[in-house]
Amino acid sequence: MFDEKTLQIRAISAHSGSVPGKGVQREVEVCKLMDTTTCIGCKACEVACVEWNDMPFRQTVFDNTYQTMPETEWNFWQLIKFHEVQRQDDGGLAPFQKNQHDGNLMWIFRKDQCMHCSDPGCLRACPADGAIVQYENGIVDFQQENCIGCQLCVSGCPFNIPKFNQTTKKVYKCTLCSDRVGQGLEPACIKSCPTGCLQFGTKQEMKEIAEKRALQLREQSGFKNAGVWDPSSIDGTHVIYVLHDATQPELYGGLPKEPRIPMVYTVWKYLLKPLSLFGVFMGALGIFFHYVSYGPKPTLPEPPRAKETKEDERGNR
Amino acid sequence: MAIAEPLRRAQSAEAGGFGRTVVYRHEILRHGVYTRLVHWSVAITFVLALLSGFAVFSPWMYKWLSPLFGGGAMARLLHPWFGLAFVVAMVLLAHKWWNDMRWTQNDRNWLRRIREYITNADKAEPDYVGKFNAGQKIWFWTMVVSGVVFLISGLPMWFPEFFGRTSAWIAYFIHDVTALIMLGGFFIHVYESTAAIPGVFHSMTRGTVPEEWAWTHHPAWYRLVTGRDPKADRERANRSET
Numbered sequence A: 001m002f003d004e005k006t007l008q009i010r011a012i013s014a015h016s017g018s019v020p021g022k023g024v025q026r027e028v029e030v031c032k033l034m035d036t037t038t039c040i041g042c043k044a045c046e047v048a049c050v051e052w053n054d055m056p057f058r059q060t061v062f063d064n065t066y067q068t069m070p071e072t073e074w075n076f077w078q079l080i081k082f083h084e085v086q087r088q089d090d091g092g093l094a095p096f097q098k099n100q101h102d103g104n105l106m107w108i109f110r111k112d113q114c115m116h117c118s119d120p121g122c123l124r125a126c127p128a129d130g131a132i133v134q135y136e137n138g139i140v141d142f143q144q145e146n147c148i149g150c151q152l153c154v155s156g157c158p159f160n161i162p163k164f165n166q167t168t169k170k171v172y173k174c175t176l177c178s179d180r181v182g183q184g185l186e187p188a189c190i191k192s193c194p195t196g197c198l199q200f201g202t203k204q205e206m207k208e209i210a211e212k213r214a215l216q217l218r219e220q221s222g223f224k225n226a227g228v229w230d231p232s233s234i235d236g237t238h239v240i241y242v243l244h245d246a247t248q249p250e251l252y253g254g255l256p257k258e259p260r261i262p263m264v265y266t267v268w269k270y271l272l273k274p275l276s277l278f279g280v281f282m283g284a285l286g287i288f289f290h291y292v293s294y295g296p297k298p299t300l301p302e303p304p305r306a307k308e309t310k311e312d313e314r315g316n317r
Numbered sequence B: 001m002a003i004a005e006p007l008r009r010a011q012s013a014e015a016g017g018f019g020r021t022v023v024y025r026h027e028i029l030r031h032g033v034y035t036r037l038v039h040w041s042v043a044i045t046f047v048l049a050l051l052s053g054f055a056v057f058s059p060w061m062y063k064w065l066s067p068l069f070g071g072g073a074m075a076r077l078l079h080p081w082f083g084l085a086f087v088v089a090m091v092l093l094a095h096k097w098w099n100d101m102r103w104t105q106n107d108r109n110w111l112r113r114i115r116e117y118i119t120n121a122d123k124a125e126p127d128y129v130g131k132f133n134a135g136q137k138i139w140f141w142t143m144v145v146s147g148v149v150f151l152i153s154g155l156p157m158w159f160p161e162f163f164g165r166t167s168a169w170i171a172y173f174i175h176d177v178t179a180l181i182m183l184g185g186f187f188i189h190v191y192e193s194t195a196a197i198p199g200v201f202h203s204m205t206r207g208t209v210p211e212e213w214a215w216t217h218h219p220a221w222y223r224l225v226t227g228r229d230p231k232a233d234r235e236r237a238n239r240s241e242t
Helices: A044-052 A121-125 A152-156 A188-192 A203-220 A267-293 B004-012 B033-055 B062-069 B072-097 B105-112 B114-118 B134-158 B165-196 B200-205 B211-217 B219-226 B230-241
Strands: A009-012 A030-035 A079-087 A093-095 A105-112 A132-135 A140-142 A163-165 A170-172 A198-202 A227-229 A239-243 B027-029 B208-210
Touching: A030 A203, A044 A079, A044 A188, A121 A132, A121 A140, A121 A152, A121 A267, A140 A170, A152 B165, A188 A198, A198 A203, A203 A227, A203 A239, A267 B165, B027 B211, B027 B219, B033 B062, B033 B072, B033 B165, B033 B200, B062 B072, B072 B134, B105 B114, B105 B134, B134 B165, B165 B200, B200 B208, B208 B211, B211 B219, B211 B230, B219 B230
Parallel strands: A030 A239
Antiparallel strands: A009 A132, A030 A198, A079 A093, A079 A105, A132 A140, A163 A170, A227 A239, B027 B208
16 A cells, blocks of 8 residues: 655754655555544554554553553553543533433543644654654654654643653654554554554545544434544644544543644744844844944043044045 | 852952952952852853753754754753753852942933943943943843743753643743843843953953043942042043043
C-alpha cells in the first residue's frame, strides 16, 4: 500500500528556510480510525504498542477503574480510557450520576493517544530545529536526537500527549508507527485489534467509513447524535473517532470538542514576536545612526572648534 | 555564605585590601572594586542568559546561537542557571545602588528635556543631576523588575511538570516580552556607556573619572564629592583653555 516516499517531510519545528522534500511527490494522508462503539476495552492495542516499540515495562496504576493508568506516559503511548455514561431516552448521552441512573448505564472506551493534528501545537511550540517533524502523510513525529528537553511541546499540545523522560531529558509520544508505515505496514495497534474498531488507511477512506458508521448508528441504533470527531479547529487530525454522541466528546475522557493551540504559539510566536524582534533590531540600527549623526557627548570644555562652516557650503553634504 | 564573606570584605575595603583603585590627580573615584565586580557579574551572567535564551527565542536564531553553548540541549540546560546567577548578582547590585537610584522630582524634570539630551543640544547635564541621571535610573529599575519577572516566569518553564501546562505557556509569553524589553535596553545601555559618553567604560573597569567628566555629566555628584561648584570650575577650565 505504501512505500518509503510516505516519509516525505511537510513541516519541521523551529526551522528557518525551506522544508526539504515538501511537495516534490504526490502524497496520500494516512489516518487511524477508532470506532468507540465497537471497542471492547481489551487493551490489545496498548500491549502491541509497548511490544512493537520495545518500550520498557512500566507499573500500572490502579484507581478503581479498568484503566491501565491515569494518562499516557513517555513509554506508554496508547491508553484505553474507561468511562461510564448514561444513555438518555432520546438517544443522546449524559454524564453518569450515582443513584440517579435509570438502568441505561453505558461503559465507553476511547483509545487516547497522539492525534497527529494537521496543525500540531507541539510542532508550533517547539524551539529546537528538527526536533518535531510532520510528514506529508500527516504523521507528526518527534526526533529525540534534536530534542532539547524544554517541554514547550507539552504546553502546546491541546491533548496533553507528549511526556517527558527525566532520565534522557527528551519528550516521547506515539509515532503512529512511522517506521512501519514508511515500510507499507499498518501501525502495531491496528494489527492487534480483534474487533476491527481500529482501522488504518487514507484519510479520505477512513472518513468515508467513519461517516457511514455514524449514519448507521443514527439510523439503526438510535444514537441520534452519533458522528465523527475530526476537529476543524486544528485543521483536522490523523486519528479520528466515531462517537455515540459527537456533540459531547468531553464525555469520552475529556476529549475537547474544539481543541485549540495556545495563541502564544501561533499569533505571538509566528507574527507579533518576529515583528517585535525586528523592531528591536531596527532600534539597534537607530542607535548606530544616532552615533553617526549626533555623535558622542564630549566632556566640557570642548576642544576649540573650526570656524563655523555649514556642511553644504563645503560641498560635502 | 561561602560567597558572601569575600564579597563583604571586598565591599568593606573599597579603596584597599581587596583589589585596587588608583585615583590620579584631577580624577574622582566613581565605582569601587566591589561595585565593579558586581556590575560585571551582572553583565556576564546577563549576556550568557541572553544568548542562551535567544537561542530558543526564535526559529531564526536557533542555529546561530545554540552552537555557542554546545548545542540546543546544552543551552536549555544552562540557561536557567545563567538566569539564576544573574538574579543573584542583580540582588547584590540592587542592594548597592538602591538609594542612589531613588526616583525624584529632578528625574521627572530631566525626562522633559530628553530630546535635548538625545540630540546633544544640552552640552552639559542640568545642575541637579547627581550620581545617576534619570535614564540610568530607568535602566536600573527595569533591570530590577525584569530580574523578578524573569525569575517568576522562568520557574514554570524550568519545572513544567510541577507548575502545569497552562502556566508554562503563560510564563513563556511573559518571559518573551521581558526579554525583548531587556534586549532593547541592553543595546541602549551598551551604547550610552561606551561610544556615546567617553569615560563611562573606564569608570566601570578602573573605577575613576576625570573631574571634567564629572562636572559635565553629573554636576550635583561633583559638588557632593569635591565640595566645589561644578559650573564655576567648568568656566574656569574653559577660560584657561582659550
